[in-house]
Amino acid sequence: MANIPQKVVHDYLRHDKKFPHVWCAGCSNGIVLGSIIRGVASLDIHRDDIVMVSGIGCSSRMPVYVDFNTLHTLHGRAIAFATGIKMHKPHLKVIVVTGDGDCTAIGGNHLIHAARRNLDLTVILINNNIYGMTGGQASPTTPHEAFATTAPYGNIEPDFDICQLALGAGATHVARTTAFHTQEVQKMVSDALTHPGFSLLEIVSACPVIFGRLNKKGGPAQMMKDMRDNSIPLSAVDKLPPEKREGKIIRGTLRKEIMPEYTERYADLVARVAAMGEEA
Amino acid sequence: MxxxxxxxxxxxxxxxxxxxxxxxxxxxxxxxxxxxxxxxxxxxxxxxxxxxxxxxxxxxxxxxxxxxxxxxxxxxxxxxxxxxxxxxxxxxxxxxxxxxxxxxxxxxxxxxxxxxxxxxxxxxxxxxxxxxxxxxxxxxxxxxxxxxxxxxxxxxxxxxxxxxxxxxxxxxxxxxxxxxxxxxxxxxxxxxxxxxxxxxxxxxxxxxxxxxxxxxxxxxxxxxxxxxSRIKPNVPPHWYKHYDKDQKYLSPLASYGEGYRFHVTSLTHDALGFPTNKAAEAAEMMARLRRKITYNIRDLVQIESHQMEDAKIAIFAAGITARSAKAAVAIARSEGIKLGLLRPLTIWPFPDEAVRKMLQDVEAVIVPELNQGQFIREIKRLTRDKSEGNVVGLTKVNGQMLTPNDILRKVKEVM
Missing domain, CATH: 3.40.50.970 (Thiamin diphosphate (ThDP)-binding fold, Pyr/PP domains)
Structure with missing residues (x-):
């Protein structure tokens, strides 16, 4: 891993502007933001060339704090806005920061179609299993039988496996880790940013104040420990007996494949049309 | 082409x-x-x-x-x-x-x-x-x-x-x-x-x-x-305000990837584009959105006045209905009826000034439209000291157009 100066996070924050941040004590979002910044800093990308786009929700408040080109949009629509930016200026690195509700409920349609096109976006999905900003309603990733303010008797719905959803839609780079594994987040962010195509990075996170309280998960520290103890690296999955794999979060890169990227395909089309014009 | x-x-x-x-x-x-x-x-x-x-x-x-x-x-x-x-x-x-x-x-x-x-x-x-x-x-x-x-x-x-x-x-x-x-x-x-x-x-x-x-x-x-084309900023990035209140609310606009690294949010925001809950900043943003239009109303509003100089009855219509109305005016004029047409090319902001003048100049206004009465509400809003009875609607919502004859028939009813 590249050498990153210690205070690099400060350098990338708009610290004179909109701090303190809106996140609750114990929230994973700040940890993830730190890892994203370190991941970006480890690469040779100028911050003028980075656009961070988000929708609505706790994680979607991230762009305001960080010194990139930043865009905070409508609930669920971050990927659609990002599509416009990327298609008009393909040289920009477009990072979408989103959550489980924002990206897989209201914005699910945009997620699957951006994945299908293999548009070079880096979607960082912070999955806290709940709608935090609106106070704890059930999301598509709220586990079956878990409690939420709109599931007061326990959630009767099955939950989404976000990575499987992205894989099914054709995403060419899919990875998952947790907010506990900060080094892994950093590595995966830089991997995703350098991947020429659509990448989805799911970061399982802790929402102790709302999800944790409704489901008696203990405090922030306990939820951190749970992320450590309840997750296993992809490389270890095959070595473990099935009972030890049950209910675990599998961390690792689930797919990384180079396929034709959408803006490149479009550039090819433009070149092809231009050649047709010259022949005529 | x-x-x-x-x-x-x-x-x-x-x-x-x-x-x-x-x-x-x-x-x-x-x-x-x-x-x-x-x-x-x-x-x-x-x-x-x-x-x-x-x-x-x-x-x-x-x-x-x-x-x-x-x-x-x-x-x-x-x-x-x-x-x-x-x-x-x-x-x-x-x-x-x-x-x-x-x-x-x-x-x-x-x-x-x-x-x-x-x-x-x-x-x-x-x-x-x-x-x-x-x-x-x-x-x-x-x-x-x-x-x-x-x-x-x-x-x-x-x-x-x-x-x-x-x-x-x-x-x-x-x-x-x-x-x-x-x-x-x-x-x-x-x-x-x-x-x-x-x-x-x-x-x-x-x-x-x-x-x-x-x-x-x-x-x-x-x-x-x-x-x-939009005005681009000519100041260094640290001076750039995404929502500059100078220049009659028509402030420059930077683009992503040009070094300005600004923030855009759909939340209520301050002049730099950062979210705010402060009453004064929220009021300023809302005023800015409104004034941008009201201060420039003359640039925005476009209206066509057709045979209105001596008209006794006026038609107010837009789009395809105005085409029928124009034909109705021609027929009416050939019969000696002093009919005119006021047609907005800009429907919002509404051409209040032109409509007020029309209401003063003519005895009756006919408002044909392919809905159940949308333009007519705006015309009636402007009648104030005149009788609303002089503003007559003509609507059709069956998927067909209003013909010149439909309009002419209404004109003759009103006369």
């Missing part, structure tokens, strides 16, 4: 550093001949006129979703934009389409989408986004009969109020309304120009009949067509 026009488009104007309005470069003698040759009469549909108007105004980004009766606009741009290095993308729905054009615009594109009623309903949140964030873009709504799926290939003027009030929250709107194929071309250019100048979402309302009607059109000379 003749090829020469496409060539001239390639020599699109370059923005000067400080000036927003730029004249198209005068071409050399050879190019001039070419242009003269290509500006002959062409048979063209309203939707085609919109597509070519968009290209001539410098539109280089289209995101859309198929919907009758607007689809030809997308089809033409899918063919033409790649030829000019522009971007065409068919999105997964209309919500994605409006969001994609807003994103592209923030990255510097001149962006447009086209749709019809159901899609226009889906786009309303995105239109609100473009308004609050002051992001230039154009939405063309080729209206069809509603509500809901309605009659996809039948005309209606049912979206007049939706175009004004469709998006939640209180915000002003700029909405243009052509009455012919030629004017569809002209007003598309104007819609893009106004969106760039006023940094907002401009809506172009077309009637289904105009979108699909073919007319012989002599397109205006490109050299005389004024193309406006």
């Amino acid at each position: 003749p090829k020469a026009k496409l060539e001239s488009q390639k020599k699109a104007p370059k923005t000067k550093a400080k000036v927003a309005e730029v004249e198209v470069k005068v071409p050399g003698p050879l190019e001039e001949l070419e242009q003269k040759h290509e500006r002959k009469n062409v048979l063209m549909q309203g939707n085609e006129a919109v597509a070519y108007g968009a290209l001539d105004a410098g539109c280089n980004f289209f995101a859309g979703y198929p919907i009758t009766p607007s689809t030809e606009i997308a089809e033409i741009l899918a063919r033409e934009l790649p030829k000019r290095g522009g971007t065409f993308i068919q999105m997964e729905d209309e919500i994605a389409s409006i969001c994609a054009i807003a994103g592209a615009s923030l990255a510097g594109a001149k962006a447009l989408t086209a749709t019809s009623g159901p899609g226009f309903s889906l786009m309303q949140e995105g239109i609100g986004f473009a308004k609050i964030t002051e992001t230039p873009c154009v939405v063309v709504n080729v209206q069809r009969a509603g509500p809901s799926t309605g009659m996809p290939t039948s005309p209606s003027q049912g979206d007049i109020m939706q175009a004004r009030w469709g998006s939640h929250g209180d915000s002003p709107a700029i909405v243009l309304y052509p009455d012919s194929v030629k004017e569809s071309y002209e007003l598309t250019i104007r819609a893009i120009n106004l969106s760039e100048k006023y940094r907002t979402c401009v809506v172009l309302l077309l009637d289904e009949v105009i979108g699909h009607m073919r007319e012989s059109v002599l397109l205006p000379d490109l050299r005389k067509t004024r193309v406006i």
Whole structure:
């Protein structure tokens, strides 16, 4: 891993502007933001060339704090806005920061179609299993039988496996880790940013104040420990007996494949049309 | 479409550093001949006129979703934009389409989408986004009969109020309304120009009949067509204010990737673009959105006054209904009836001043429209000291047009 100066996070924050941040004590979002910044800093990308786009929700408040080109949009629509930016200026690195509700409920349609096109976006999905900003309603990733303010008797719905959803839609780079594994987040962010195509990075996170309280998960520290103890690296999955794999979060890169990227395909089309014009 | 026009488009104007309005470069003698040759009469549909108007105004980004009766606009741009290095993308729905054009615009594109009623309903949140964030873009709504799926290939003027009030929250709107194929071309250019100048979402309302009607059109000379591009900031990034209150609310707009690294949010924001809950800053933002329109009302409002000089009875109508009204005026005049027509090309902001004058000058006003009475509410709002009884509505919502005879019959009832 590249050498990153210690205070690099400060350098990338708009610290004179909109701090303190809106996140609750114990929230994973700040940890993830730190890892994203370190991941970006480890690469040779100028911050003028980075656009961070988000929708609505706790994680979607991230762009305001960080010194990139930043865009905070409508609930669920971050990927659609990002599509416009990327298609008009393909040289920009477009990072979408989103959550489980924002990206897989209201914005699910945009997620699957951006994945299908293999548009070079880096979607960082912070999955806290709940709608935090609106106070704890059930999301598509709220586990079956878990409690939420709109599931007061326990959630009767099955939950989404976000990575499987992205894989099914054709995403060419899919990875998952947790907010506990900060080094892994950093590595995966830089991997995703350098991947020429659509990448989805799911970061399982802790929402102790709302999800944790409704489901008696203990405090922030306990939820951190749970992320450590309840997750296993992809490389270890095959070595473990099935009972030890049950209910675990599998961390690792689930797919990384180079396929034709959408803006490149479009550039090819433009070149092809231009050649047709010259022949005529 | 003749090829020469496409060539001239390639020599699109370059923005000067400080000036927003730029004249198209005068071409050399050879190019001039070419242009003269290509500006002959062409048979063209309203939707085609919109597509070519968009290209001539410098539109280089289209995101859309198929919907009758607007689809030809997308089809033409899918063919033409790649030829000019522009971007065409068919999105997964209309919500994605409006969001994609807003994103592209923030990255510097001149962006447009086209749709019809159901899609226009889906786009309303995105239109609100473009308004609050002051992001230039154009939405063309080729209206069809509603509500809901309605009659996809039948005309209606049912979206007049939706175009004004469709998006939640209180915000002003700029909405243009052509009455012919030629004017569809002209007003598309104007819609893009106004969106760039006023940094907002401009809506172009077309009637289904105009979108699909073919007319012989002599397109205006490109050299005389004024193309406006947004003003770019000329200050270093640390001085840049995304919402600068100087310059009559027409402040410069940086694009992503140019070193300005600004923040855009659909939350209520301060002059730098950062979210705020402070009452004073929120009030200032709202005032700014409103004043941007009200301070520039003379630039925005366009109205055609047809045979109004000595008129005793006036018709107030827009779009295809104004075409019928014009025919009604001709017939009435041949019979010695002093009938005139007031036709708004800009329907929002509403042409209050012209309508007040009309109400003073004539004995009665007839308001024919293909809805259950939308324009007439605005006219009655302006009657105040005159009797509302002098303002008579004429509506039709069965998917058919109002004919000149329908209008003439109403005129004779009123006389």
